[in-house]
Amino acid sequence: MMEMEKNSLFIGGHWVEPASSRRIRVICPSTEEVVATVPEGVAADMDHAVGVAREAFDRGPWRWMSPVERADRVRRIADHLAGRAEEVARLITLENGSPLGFARQQALGPVGILQASAELAARFPFSETCRGLSTTSLLVHEPVGVVAAIVPWNGPLYLAVSKLAPALCAGCTVILKPAIETPLDAYVLSEACEAAGLPDGVVSIVPGGRDAGQYLVEHPGIDKVTFTGSVEAGRKIMASCARRMTRLTLELGGKSAAIVLSDVDVEAFIAGAIAGMTMNSGQACALLSRLIVPRSRQEEIVAALSAAVGRLKMGDPFQEDTALGPLISSRQRDRVEGYIDLGRREGATIAAGGGRPSGLPRGWYVEPTIFVDVENSMRIAQEEIFGPVLCVIPYDDEEEAIEIANDSRYGLHGAVFTSDLDRGFEIGRRIRTGSFTVNGFALDPAIPFGGFKESGIGREGGVEGFRAYLETKALTAPQGYEPDERWTGGHA
Numbered sequence: 001m002m003e004m005e006k007n008s009l010f011i012g013g014h015w016v017e018p019a020s021s022r023r024i025r026v027i028c029p030s031t032e033e034v035v036a037t038v039p040e041g042v043a044a045d046m047d048h049a050v051g052v053a054r055e056a057f058d059r060g061p062w063r064w065m066s067p068v069e070r071a072d073r074v075r076r077i078a079d080h081l082a083g084r085a086e087e088v089a090r091l092i093t094l095e096n097g098s099p100l101g102f103a104r105q106q107a108l109g110p111v112g113i114l115q116a117s118a119e120l121a122a123r124f125p126f127s128e129t130c131r132g133l134s135t136t137s138l139l140v141h142e143p144v145g146v147v148a149a150i151v152p153w154n155g156p157l158y159l160a161v162s163k164l165a166p167a168l169c170a171g172c173t174v175i176l177k178p179a180i181e182t183p184l185d186a187y188v189l190s191e192a193c194e195a196a197g198l199p200d201g202v203v204s205i206v207p208g209g210r211d212a213g214q215y216l217v218e219h220p221g222i223d224k225v226t227f228t229g230s231v232e233a234g235r236k237i238m239a240s241c242a243r244r245m246t247r248l249t250l251e252l253g254g255k256s257a258a259i260v261l262s263d264v265d266v267e268a269f270i271a272g273a274i275a276g277m278t279m280n281s282g283q284a285c286a287l288l289s290r291l292i293v294p295r296s297r298q299e300e301i302v303a304a305l306s307a308a309v310g311r312l313k314m315g316d317p318f319q320e321d322t323a324l325g326p327l328i329s330s331r332q333r334d335r336v337e338g339y340i341d342l343g344r345r346e347g348a349t350i351a352a353g354g355g356r357p358s359g360l361p362r363g364w365y366v367e368p369t370i371f372v373d374v375e376n377s378m379r380i381a382q383e384e385i386f387g388p389v390l391c392v393i394p395y396d397d398e399e400e401a402i403e404i405a406n407d408s409r410y411g412l413h414g415a416v417f418t419s420d421l422d423r424g425f426e427i428g429r430r431i432r433t434g435s436f437t438v439n440g441f442a443l444d445p446a447i448p449f450g451g452f453k454e455s456g457i458g459r460e461g462g463v464e465g466f467r468a469y470l471e472t473k474a475l476t477a478p479q480g481y482e483p484d485e486r487w488t489g490g491h492a
């Protein structure tokens, strides 16, 4: 296969020479071969991008355009991506090894996110009258300013667009930094932004490493950081933002629990549990990586799960029937294998998997692995592994199950499997996570998503996610002055 080569960076809506000669080598996780090289963004590129974004925000037309006009441009980005969805899906599979079926969801999901954001923004009350105790004010919801968006490699386009779409609809200007592992889909996103005819300076997309990310976060021209990735990086970013009170949204890791109630129909719940364990080959923040099961039904449940995992096809992610692909890198495989060894040493037992699959000499594959006899205090039950590894933890009564689910420093997602939906909702209310599903594993980009506890701060998606890109201003005039239609007509 011919190596792809890109030589420019998309800064402020233009294709420009990179500031340095440094290159990113994109390695395909299933073949371990270099498939592309692209310029690596460095501090000087970030200076350039922030400079034009600042200028565009402070003096450009974007933030003063009507929400409907902005929404129209955002829909054009969606149209462009929709027309290239298959190409994008294949690029994602090439760069991060996602099975093609799942990569297709990652290519089409962003189209829906852009459309939903545009629709929401076009009818959002950007200004509203607010009656106080002695005054009447106009509340104006203004764009927060220049946004630095930093995303990881596991759902590259989906996570990027989850930030870009609401930020643009709100009237912000954006510098997006894709992960160094996955810059290829970001080139298509750049082309989509170019095709949408956004004003100069509004969007820059600069792939780069941690140093470039850190430099961007600390840049004095940035008003808001929105980040998805590891807790460790999130903590550092939060500390950096504290210095200048830079606004911040963090979407971090998880160790989400699925509670299985004793009334469950095992056959009915298997598909949801397997999806919760193996989504994106185990590399997703919302995975249901702890399964909390009634001790009396543990054996039956583990047997059914092990049989189902054994039927999953692992291998070339480009093949249509592949359910599990490789992990992103040899480093990530080392990390996951390190946790599998740790689980054995901690006294857990492997019921399925535990090694590398046979017949796949190339690619960073790890078998889907089920641990039983897990205690929730073990590190394999407390730490995010980011691989296809499930911890099965038995309980004796439902109160204990709820306690185990909540005994985590994370609070991203969760689920319950039961025949009694009311009981499922009752349990959902008691679990301290940002989202929770009764009987399934479902994520919807138009529903707010985010974490309690160390899983993050703030929400993405829906109105709550949109508000993360706005600042509220109270404009107050002397008593007797009533703001008229010109002010309350909905524009920011």
Ligand code: NAD
Binding pocket: 150, 151, 152, 153, 154, 177, 178, 179, 180, 208, 209, 210, 212, 213, 214, 215, 217, 228, 229, 230, 231, 233, 234, 236, 237, 251, 252, 253, 254, 284, 285, 332, 335, 384, 385, 386
């Ligand atoms: P990471 O958090 O280190 O990197 C994610 C993104 O943040 C990348 O674009 C990276 O360049 C950037 N970044 C890293 N440190 C930064 C900093 N100090 N300032 C600004 N930007 C910074 O994740 P990783 O190295 O790709 O993976 C490490 C681990 O993180 C994984 O094993 C996994 O457990 C976890 N992870 C979680 C998620 C998630 O969605 N929760 C996603 C990816 C990785």
